[in-house]
Amino acid sequence: ENTINASIVLFGATGDLAHRKLFPALFQLYQKGQLQENFAVVGVSRKDFAHEEFQKIVAEAVETHSEADDHDALKSFSSHFYYLKMDVTDFKSYHDLENLLNQLDRDYHTGGNRMYYLAMAPQFFGTIPGFLKSEGITDTPGWHRIVIEKPFGRNLETATELNEKIQESFDEDDIYRIDHYLGKEMVQNIQVIRFGNAIFESIWNNKYIDSVQITSSETLGVEDRAAYYEKSGALLDMVQNHMLQMLMLVAMEPPGKLDTKHIRDEKVKVLRSLRFYNEEEIHENVVRGQYAEGSLNGSSVPGYLDEENVAAGSKTETFVAAKLFIDNFRWDGVPFYIRTGKRMKTKSTEIVIQFKQGPMALYRANNVKHPPNLLRIHIQPDEGLSLSLNAKPHGDNMNLLPIDMSFCNNCQNEVNSPEAYEKLISDSLLGNATYFTRWDEVALSWEFIDSISNAWSKENQVSPARYPSGSMGPKEADELLEKDGFTWWDPS
Ligand code: BG6
Secondary structure (H helix, E strand, O other), X not given: OOOEEEEEXXXXXXXXXXXXXXXXXXXXXXXXOOEEEEEEEEEEEOOOOOHHHHHHHHHHHHHHHXXXXXXXXXXXXXXXXXXXXXXXXXXXXXXXXXXXXXXXXXXXXXXXXXXXXXXXXXXXOOHHHHHHHHOOHHHOOOOEEEEEOOOOOOOHHHHHHHHHHHHOOOOHHHEEEOOXXXXXXHHHHHHHHHHOOHHHHOOOOOOOEEEEEEXXXXXXXXXXXXXXXXXXXXXXXXXXXHHHHHHHHHHOOOOOOOOHHHHHHHHHHHHHHEOOOOHXXXXXXXXXXXXXXXXXXXXXXXXXXXXXXXXXXXXXXXXXXXXXXXXXXXXXXOEEEEEEEOOEOOOEEEEEEEEOOOOOHHHOHHHOOOOOOEEEEEEEOOEEEXXXXXXXXXXXXXXXXXXXXXXXXXXXXXXXXXXXXXXXXXXXXXXXXXXXXXXHHHHHHHHHHHHHHHHHHOOOOOOOEEEEOOEOOXXXXXXXXXXXXXXXXXXX
16 A cells, blocks of 8 residues: 555666665665656766666665675566756756656556656755746646755754755655654664663653763765765764754654644753854863874775865864753763764764663672663664673672673664665655654754854864774863763773
8 A cells, every 4th residue: 555656756876875875775766666667767967978878887786785686586577767967057958858757658658657866966955946846847637745955054053054945845744854863663663662661761861861972973084075965964964963863853842643744743841942052062072083194904004184175174073072961951961972973993883872870889899880870872883782780690799790781682783874864765656754754844954053153163163182093082072071971981
């Protein structure tokens, strides 16, 4: 019943994202039967390709970037792909698109449903929707939705301009702003873990929780993306979107209902309660780092400043750690520590809830400090949950021994981004916007991020603290927690 009839126009069809994530995700939806006969994909870019060439590229990309090896299925899947060379800034190009789409509507019985997926340079995010509307492409009787990759603006001002432009052509309900972390299995699981378990929900507040940590570390460096990354840095690349999204899901109030509006309403309220810092507080509570050379998995890697296309003396941060507060009834006084960075020791995303120590005087002999109870939500590469408790060692005296109860949802060492894309594409085709970011969320997150980037850009820019590649970040990030009597819980 979830079969989809639609054409998908993919702007940026020769790009990295299309190859690594989007084609494999679409193929999965095909294998699962959500896409069957009545769909077509139009790949758009500036290059020249014949349809057949493009179909081959698609099939190869799926083979390379997923485990797919069913050649017949790949062949029939890729036969649904068409290619169009377009200059997206020229209205005439859109007439070719319209002709092609009209023909595909007839051939594939799409009902005129159209999804426009913008996976290309962000400077065209505003241009394309305008032409789609002015050239009549959005006039067919079916639904019309636009999916937009990040970055959604560079700050509140540019994001607002972009949003106003898109809203001239699409209603908010038809705008799907992607944050691929929201498609990750365990990110979606946060709400179930919280609201589906009485033992957690009843203690999910400042009476019992001492602190929350969210770490998303990567081993990759900037790779070949310096042109983009030099302007974004980790703050815009990871914190504005993925990190804040996870924070919202951990901190939000239970929604009245599990529908799109209620869930997004509750998420937005978290951002509204986020404490804004003045400049001085930003220097105290937000750490900016940049990787220096170091060693990863036994081989030495260059520092950020020696990477290709990075400006001499660049102050772009590749690491951010911050202590945040959510000033509401539930979270009053509980620090939320977040950190993310490139060229760190491991590729891992984890949320750790650290519970307060109970009245433990009974077991405090010899001044030994016992480990706190931790609930770890493993987002990737392992997907699961673990709970650290204290118990008595077998046969020994009444000592405490830390034990771990863990549940593994999927413990293959595979990062699940393609799967995240599969979920999000499926949702957008089915019209479910729950795990996409609403405009008010985006606006508030920019407002908060702007306060940090502004503080950093003053006085010849705050220089990032160096950390060796292969470490867990600069010592300033450790000190941020030590001041409060905490330490980071590295991925277990
Ligand atoms: C992207 C960032 O949004 O997320 C990249 O632009 C980053 O810089 C990536 O590497 C991380 O995603 P994942 O799914 O691999 O954790």
